[in-house]
Amino acid sequence: MATLKVGLVSPEREVWSGEARMVVAQTVEGQLGIMPGHAPVLGVLLDGSEVKIEPADGGEWITAAVGSGFFSVADNEVSVLAEQAELGTEVDREHARQALSRAQSENDTVGERRARARLRAAGAEA
C-alpha cells in the first residue's frame, strides 16, 4: 500500500518526519484527513490545533500541537509547516498549564487555544 511521506517542520527544527498511513490536520473550516492518493491541497492550519499522524510502521498515533502555519499535500508528500510545533510527548505539561492560565487572565484567545492544543496533544486534561 502506498504511504505518505510526512515532514512536520518548524523554523527551528524538523519536528517529525517519516512514512505515514494517514495525517489529520485542522483548518479554519474543519478537520481534514489525508490518505495516500489525496489531491494536491494547500491549507491553512488553525492556529492552536493538533496534527495527528498514523505512522506506516503501525506504531501509535503521533500527536503534535501546532501554532500558526499551513500544510501542503502533493504526490503523497505531506509537509506541515508551523511556526510553533511540538510533539505531544515533548510538551512540558506544567509549562503549558502556566501558559494557559496566563493566556486566560490576559484574554489572549490564540494563546489560550495554543496552550489547550499543547495540553491535549500531551494527553492531559485541558
Next chain:
Amino acid sequence: MAQLRQLRQQIRSVQSTAKITRAQEMIATSRIVKAQQAMEASKPYAEQIVQALSALVSHHVGIDHPLLNEQPEDRRSAVLVITSDRGFAGGYNANVIREAEALMARLREQGREPVPYVVGNKGITWYRFRDREMVETWSGFSDRPTFPKAEEIGRRLAEDFLKTDENGGVGEIHVVYTEFVSMLTQQVQVRRLLPLEVVERDEAEAKVDVLPAYEFEPSAGAALDLLLPNYIESRIFHMLLQSAASEHAARRRAMKSATDNANELIGVYTRQMNQVRQAAITQEISEIVGGADALADSGGE
C-alpha cells in the same frame, strides 16, 4: 633591578590576557558549530515555504497583496541593521555599520529618508552615542537567535510597511546583515526585504518544473495572507542565524590573533628579561672580581 621586576609583571599580565582570549576563542569555536547546526535545522522550513509560495504564485498570476506592492508615495525607507550584543569580534560590527551607513547615504541621494531599526547592543550604542534616532531596537539574542524574536521583528516591519509615511510607516525595507560563507569568510550583505520581488528563480524551483494544481483551503487569498508574513519571518530568522554564525566566526578569529599576539609579546618580554638578568649577573661578577682584586692588591703589600 627595578626593570627586571617590571618585565616580570608585564609578562604576568600578558599571560593572563592570553588565557582569557584563548578561552574566548574556544567558546566561539564551539558556538560556531552550534550556530551552523541551527542554520541546518532551519533549512527544511525555509525550503518548503519557498516551494509553497511559488506554487501559490504560479497558479494565481494576477496575484495581489499589499506586501508585494511598491509604495512610490512613501519616501521613508527602513534599514534593519543586524549587529552583535557583545564586542570582542574584530571588525564584525564596524563592517555592518559601515555598510549600513553607505546604504543610508545612497538612499538619501535618491531623495528617500532612511530610518534605522537596530538589532544588537553594539549597533544600538553606536547610534545612541551619535544621537541618531532609531525607530525600534531589539537586543539580547544576537548570539543565539530564536524564532519568536524573528517573528517579533518581522511583524513590526510588516506592520510599518503597511502604514503610510504620515503614520510612521515606511515604503521599503532593507536589511544589512553578515552572511556566513565559511569559517574564514563572512560577508556583509545588503538586501531589500520588502516589497517582495515575486520572481525568484532558484534551484529549488527549477527542480519542480510542473507544480501540482493545488486546491486551497479555505482560499488562495487566505493562504497568501498567512504565507507572506511567515515567509518574511523565515527570511529574517535566516538572516539572524547567518549573522550569529558570522559573529562567532569573527570573534574566534579576533581572539585567535589576540592570543597569538600575546604569545609573541610574552616571547619578546622573556628575552628582554633574560638579557637584563644576565647583564645584572655579569655586572655582579665583575664587581666581585674587581673587589677581590682590589683586596688582594691592598692586602698583598
